Amino acid sequence: MIQLGAFSVNVSISIAQLFLGLLIIFSAVKLYKTRDFSQLTTLHAKFFMLMVVAELTAAFAGIDPKRSVGEVASTWTYLYLFTILILLDGNNLNRVLYAFFFGSILNAISGIYDIYVTGIERAIGYYTHALTYGNAAAVVFICGLGLLIFVRHQPKKLYLLTISATVLAAYALFLSGSRGPMLSAIVTTAIICIYQYKMKAVAAVSALVFIVAGVIYFSQPLQDKLFTDRGGPVGTSSSVGTRIVLWETALKGISERPVFGFGKGNFTAYAKENIKVPVLSTAHAHNSYLHYAFSNGLVGLALLFGFIISLFRYMYLRSKEYPPAKAAIFIFIAFLLEGLTENNFGDSEVVMLTTLLLAALTAPARHYKNL
Numbered sequence: 001m002i003q004l005g006a007f008s009v010n011v012s013i014s015i016a017q018l019f020l021g022l023l024i025i026f027s028a029v030k031l032y033k034t035r036d037f038s039q040l041t042t043l044h045a046k047f048f049m050l051m052v053v054a055e056l057t058a059a060f061a062g063i064d065p066k067r068s069v070g071e072v073a074s075t076w077t078y079l080y081l082f083t084i085l086i087l088l089d090g091n092n093l094n095r096v097l098y099a100f101f102f103g104s105i106l107n108a109i110s111g112i113y114d115i116y117v118t119g120i121e122r123a124i125g126y127y128t129h130a131l132t133y134g135n136a137a138a139v140v141f142i143c144g145l146g147l148l149i150f151v152r153h154q155p156k157k158l159y160l161l162t163i164s165a166t167v168l169a170a171y172a173l174f175l176s177g178s179r180g181p182m183l184s185a186i187v188t189t190a191i192i193c194i195y196q197y198k199m200k201a202v203a204a205v206s207a208l209v210f211i212v213a214g215v216i217y218f219s220q221p222l223q224d225k226l227f228t229d230r231g232g233p234v235g236t237s238s239s240v241g242t243r244i245v246l247w248e249t250a251l252k253g254i255s256e257r258p259v260f261g262f263g264k265g266n267f268t269a270y271a272k273e274n275i276k277v278p279v280l281s282t283a284h285a286h287n288s289y290l291h292y293a294f295s296n297g298l299v300g301l302a303l304l305f306g307f308i309i310s311l312f313r314y315m316y317l318r319s320k321e322y323p324p325a326k327a328a329i330f331i332f333i334a335f336l337l338e339g340l341t342e343n344n345f346g347d348s349e350v351v352m353l354t355t356l357l358l359a360a361l362t363a364p365a366r367h368y369k370n371l
Contacts, residue, residue: 010126024079146326
């Protein structure tokens, strides 16, 4: 069941949610039979429960409780994290990764097909939006890279599959045309290299930064590409300009209702009422942290940070004895960086893919030999 979920998070949001529902049932049965509630008493589990309480509180205290209460239900996709931690024997991780990477390869090929056969501007693969596709591809790329660097002993077939998935994910990320996920992947890759190779990596990364800066400085075409948005000036109706306007709008809303926020699902109405310039979208704040604070107040944001920090702590402690958990740490970093330019915390496709990986790469195992 977990293998099927690992495959489906790459190819179908509906099927991935179906398997999540089944995993929740299996988790409940296991908890009932074993009476082992240790995964539900961890610090990150407690913070997650408090987050849900805060979201419900914000929903009833917000401007449209009926709408907001329904939106809170979307948080259930985070349960991939806890169901897999409850159910997965870490010694079976290799089988989960086979399924996951196979699905990611199909998704990457689908994106390549989008560009070279159908001729669309930006690849979307099996997803609904190019930015979502880019966010997912960045997570897959960092997952593969992390496993290749931190896990030295892998079955040959899995090793080759990981390399293939990593290379194709990088290409799919490029084809998505999504600059935020690209930058998140680049920054996370630099952090991985510095962590693993210390001063050698610092010197290499510094040299690369200077080289890139020099190339940009002496190349007018590159400057035009970087400092304009899709060939035009960065106005409010551009991708970059829209984000700036939405961030300012979210901050304005947070200042008006700082404690509990407006409740989930109300950003669009607020944005349409307060934004007086042309923008590309008002669906969300295009920043996970600002959007969460707008919806659930600073109380909710504080609990979100508590969840993030406690999950980092759990993965760090796990990584001391279980190398795959190191890859999970950097997957989470990439996911958090993506949240600076996109509301990926509320994107169930990216959330399910990421939380499944975090759980699978840190799940308890009796011993460690290979994956």
